[in-house]
Amino acid sequence: MLALGKLLELTLAGREPAEKTQLTVEGVRMRWLSEGALEVRPPEARDNGLDLLLSAGIHGNETAPIELLDRLLHDIARGDLKPRARILFLFGNPEAIRRGERFIEQDVNRLFNGRHEQTSGSEALRACELERLAATFFSLPDRNRLHYDLHTAIRGSKIEQFALYPWKEGRQHSRQELARLRAAGMEAVLLQNKPSIVFSSYTYDKLDAESFTLELGKARPFGQNDGVNVSLLETRLKQIIEGTEPPMTDEGLDGLKLFSVAREVIKHSDSFRLNLPADIENFSELKVGYVLAEDIANTRWVIEEKGARIIFPNPKVKNGLRAGILIVPTTDENLA
Numbered sequence: 001m002l003a004l005g006k007l008l009e010l011t012l013a014g015r016e017p018a019e020k021t022q023l024t025v026e027g028v029r030m031r032w033l034s035e036g037a038l039e040v041r042p043p044e045a046r047d048n049g050l051d052l053l054l055s056a057g058i059h060g061n062e063t064a065p066i067e068l069l070d071r072l073l074h075d076i077a078r079g080d081l082k083p084r085a086r087i088l089f090l091f092g093n094p095e096a097i098r099r100g101e102r103f104i105e106q107d108v109n110r111l112f113n114g115r116h117e118q119t120s121g122s123e124a125l126r127a128c129e130l131e132r133l134a135a136t137f138f139s140l141p142d143r144n145r146l147h148y149d150l151h152t153a154i155r156g157s158k159i160e161q162f163a164l165y166p167w168k169e170g171r172q173h174s175r176q177e178l179a180r181l182r183a184a185g186m187e188a189v190l191l192q193n194k195p196s197i198v199f200s201s202y203t204y205d206k207l208d209a210e211s212f213t214l215e216l217g218k219a220r221p222f223g224q225n226d227g228v229n230v231s232l233l234e235t236r237l238k239q240i241i242e243g244t245e246p247p248m249t250d251e252g253l254d255g256l257k258l259f260s261v262a263r264e265v266i267k268h269s270d271s272f273r274l275n276l277p278a279d280i281e282n283f284s285e286l287k288v289g290y291v292l293a294e295d296i297a298n299t300r301w302v303i304e305e306k307g308a309r310i311i312f313p314n315p316k317v318k319n320g321l322r323a324g325i326l327i328v329p330t331t332d333e334n335l336a
């Protein structure tokens, strides 16, 4: 296997490779760009015009997606997987990955779309570098752009695998992309309805990619991910990479559940209290009238929406950040 296939090993050891560019026997070029960043380019004659960004480890303790990208890279470096797409592999927060922590000082996934400029520290610099790497990668004209930012969740979930689809004024969510996600094993998609500061929102909003955050199960340490079944996603990614994806039928989206954001619950102060059991699962339903949270100056978050469910409840976030998302079921009538 080519040494650059060991991007994860290099990243975990904090090392730069001696050789920055290597070629497989089939002429696939692997190029190390920066810590945790590697570009794969097929020979020109095989290139099918897709630019695919695969990122993981934006949160350092979310190891199943990192292991998945590591397997894909090994297959490419051995010549077992023969790309027809250009690919950028990114391990988002190398220092947090080495320490097995979600982040060190600041959550990198709250520092995109301008946020890193309002703060300082190594994670702000990394978010800036990730934006630059993504922008350079997606700068070639007339190509299809796709970004999957892979995550696992802090808690268990009534729906294990789901995607979050960013929003941009004047742009419609794509039914074709939802069909692709369904084929990749996603059971639900959350359609955003306002701008956001996460990585997938940056590539969707600023770089015109079709972009998604994918949640694949519960976060566990390296080597303990047997409970996270990524086989459908892995198969689909290999097909996307090799240009062998079976045609997608988009009718009915095969039972894919769609949700939209009703409200983001923002923690405003240290007085914030979330009235949920510590072990509550994502997608748990909340009854109308339920007092979900309380904050400074007697402010209360009361459930008003019928069929509301909670995802990513987390009272430990910093003040000013999202402490949960209230979602409601929606239909496919506004898809492009």
Ligand SMILES: O=C(O)CCC(=O)N[C@@H](CCC(=O)O)C(=O)O
Pocket: 059, 109, 151, 152, 153, 154, 155, 164, 198, 200, 213, 311, 312, 313, 314
């Ligand atoms: O389990 C949790 O509370 C968080 C899991 C996670 O890291 N999710 C992403 C979602 C990003 C998005 O909103 O698209 C995050 O919170 O950064």
Ligand SMILES: [Zn+2]
Pocket: 058, 059, 062, 151, 152
């Ligand atoms: Zn995450």
